[in-house]
Amino acid sequence: TSTPPPHLDFRAFVDALRSDDDLADINAEVDPNLEVAAVTRRAYELQSKAPLFHNIKGAHDGLFRILGASGGLSSDPQFPYRRLVRHVGLSPNASLGDFIDKMLSAKGKPGIPPVHVETGPCKENKLFGNDIDLTKLPAPLLNKADGGNYIQTMGINIVQHPTKAWVNWSIARAMVLDKTRMVGLIMKPQHIARIYAQWMESGKDMPFAIALGAPPIAVMASSMPLPEGVTESEYVGALCGEPLELVKCETNDLYVPARSEIVIEGTVSITERAKEGPFGEMHGYSFLDEELMEPIYNVAAITYRSGNAILPISVPGRATGPDETHTLIGTLASAEIRQLLQENGLPVLNVFTPYETQVIWAAVQVDRKKLWELETNAEEFCRKIGQLVFRRKCGMQIHRLLIVGDDIDPFNFKDVIWSYASRCRPGMDEYHFEDVAAYPLVPYMSHGPGAKLTGGKVVANCLLPHEYKQEQMWVTCDFENGYPEEIKERVLRRWSDFGL
Numbered sequence: 001t002s003t004p005p006p007h008l009d010f011r012a013f014v015d016a017l018r019s020d021d022d023l024a025d026i027n028a029e030v031d032p033n034l035e036v037a038a039v040t041r042r043a044y045e046l047q048s049k050a051p052l053f054h055n056i057k058g059a060h061d062g063l064f065r066i067l068g069a070s071g072g073l074s075s076d077p078q079f080p081y082r083r084l085v086r087h088v089g090l091s092p093n094a095s096l097g098d099f100i101d102k103m104l105s106a107k108g109k110p111g112i113p114p115v116h117v118e119t120g121p122c123k124e125n126k127l128f129g130n131d132i133d134l135t136k137l138p139a140p141l142l143n144k145a146d147g148g149n150y151i152q153t154m155g156i157n158i159v160q161h162p163t164k165a166w167v168n169w170s171i172a173r174a175m176v177l178d179k180t181r182m183v184g185l186i187m188k189p190q191h192i193a194r195i196y197a198q199w200m201e202s203g204k205d206m207p208f209a210i211a212l213g214a215p216p217i218a219v220m221a222s223s224m225p226l227p228e229g230v231t232e233s234e235y236v237g238a239l240c241g242e243p244l245e246l247v248k249c250e251t252n253d254l255y256v257p258a259r260s261e262i263v264i265e266g267t268v269s270i271t272e273r274a275k276e277g278p279f280g281e282m283h284g285y286s287f288l289d290e291e292l293m294e295p296i297y298n299v300a301a302i303t304y305r306s307g308n309a310i311l312p313i314s315v316p317g318r319a320t321g322p323d324e325t326h327t328l329i330g331t332l333a334s335a336e337i338r339q340l341l342q343e344n345g346l347p348v349l350n351v352f353t354p355y356e357t358q359v360i361w362a363a364v365q366v367d368r369k370k371l372w373e374l375e376t377n378a379e380e381f382c383r384k385i386g387q388l389v390f391r392r393k394c395g396m397q398i399h400r401l402l403i404v405g406d407d408i409d410p411f412n413f414k415d416v417i418w419s420y421a422s423r424c425r426p427g428m429d430e431y432h433f434e435d436v437a438a439y440p441l442v443p444y445m446s447h448g449p450g451a452k453l454t455g456g457k458v459v460a461n462c463l464l465p466h467e468y469k470q471e472q473m474w475v476t477c478d479f480e481n482g483y484p485e486e487i488k489e490r491v492l493r494r495w496s497d498f499g500l
């Protein structure tokens, strides 16, 4: 069979990055103990090519190569989002807005259930029982403060509700614990935690599969807070207009993408826990006192592609050069927040979590003409938005919403911060929410002055009072808005003559 397109096949995705000249094939030996992660972290920060490490120290029997920064910004400043939008089959010059539109394009459409195929590339090699030794795999240490080797940072965690027809795909970190066990973060209100709670009630360990090097568009849906009960693989089918091809696990009844690079399968204990973390996380901090006790993943089988399987990794940290915890988590939560606000009849054009805010803030762009028709005011409008977003799971990671006008590009932080700095009066234009669920990973919550699990959320009104009622009563003083068209044309035409 011919190779599927990049958004449906991880290896085709890697080849596409190579043909974009956006991949560095690194054949020199690199150490999975910190060196691989340090190269990857710097690659994010310099927005360089994605590093594909072909020669990992300690790799054996085809396990494994490592791809870093699969969701980083592209190395070509002309197409900054090309690597991202290749995940979803968009053209290289597609914008973040196009990416969000694409990920929302299946809303309201019926899901297309996946088809089950007999076998596939992920079945070419199989390890069971004594053949499994996670401590002998070159699982990377991603940060000098990490509490273990995080083998799972970019795979899809697959779990099924014990009684409902709901198979959830998400991304949740997990580190190697010993020969056949991992330990991973299972955090409320995430769907993996809700389903895990159901298995606890049933009294049985939760079957799991982690599909690493899964189809890129499936990784996007896994990182997206789709509504409870939505089976991500069916949403992906609707996005693609064709069913995903899945193959059955060896040791349980879950199904995984047939073309995955590596599949780790087994059961998550509903009784045994172990210390998990510290982990260098999405806000750029690794708190040394992180003392989480998280569920143990018992590994029953590992299956993987021949030809030297590739482990994708994410090395979260400061978004000076954004990594997947910003470009995927932030953008995909923005998509669901936009959907939520539009479904509730609010005149919202787009939503985006600026990287400069470590995706803790989200700018909500409002159509001001439509806003006038609501005949509302800042207090009523902002409180309504806060009540919707801060009480839904899609808003869980956001602690500040900035309500901006359609003259502001939410994807341009300079626009966003200009309107926040100049139109949001301290003490009167911010609406606080102290009775909503907080995102416990945000440093001023986990290590801040107040309660850790509730509050610390705010809606900042970045519209002047008259913008709720009429045309803006100012001229914006920049080249774009401060001059008539014929002056701008003349200046652009003569620019090179001026030698500027």
Ligand SMILES: Cc1cc2c3c(c1C)C(C)(C)C[C@@H](O)N3c1c(nc(O)[nH]c1=O)N2C[C@H](O)[C@H](O)[C@H](O)COP(=O)(O)O
Binding pocket: 152, 153, 154, 168, 169, 170, 171, 172, 173, 174, 185, 186, 187, 189, 190, 191, 192, 222, 223, 224, 225, 226, 281, 282, 314, 315, 316, 324, 325, 328, 329
């Ligand atoms: C893309 C991406 C997303 C996540 C994570 C990572 C990446 C790369 C790690 C690098 C592994 C870091 C870790 O913080 N991580 C992570 C996580 N959510 C958790 O509950 N636990 C986690 O350990 N999400 C976010 C979730 O994937 C999304 O919130 C998704 O919406 C959840 O799916 P669902 O519950 O809505 O179905």
Ligand SMILES: [K+]
Binding pocket: 169, 170, 171, 221, 222, 223, 224, 225, 226, 232
């Ligand atoms: K998901």
Ligand SMILES: [Mn+2]
Binding pocket: 168, 169, 170, 191, 225, 226, 227, 228, 229, 230, 232
């Ligand atoms: Mn889900």
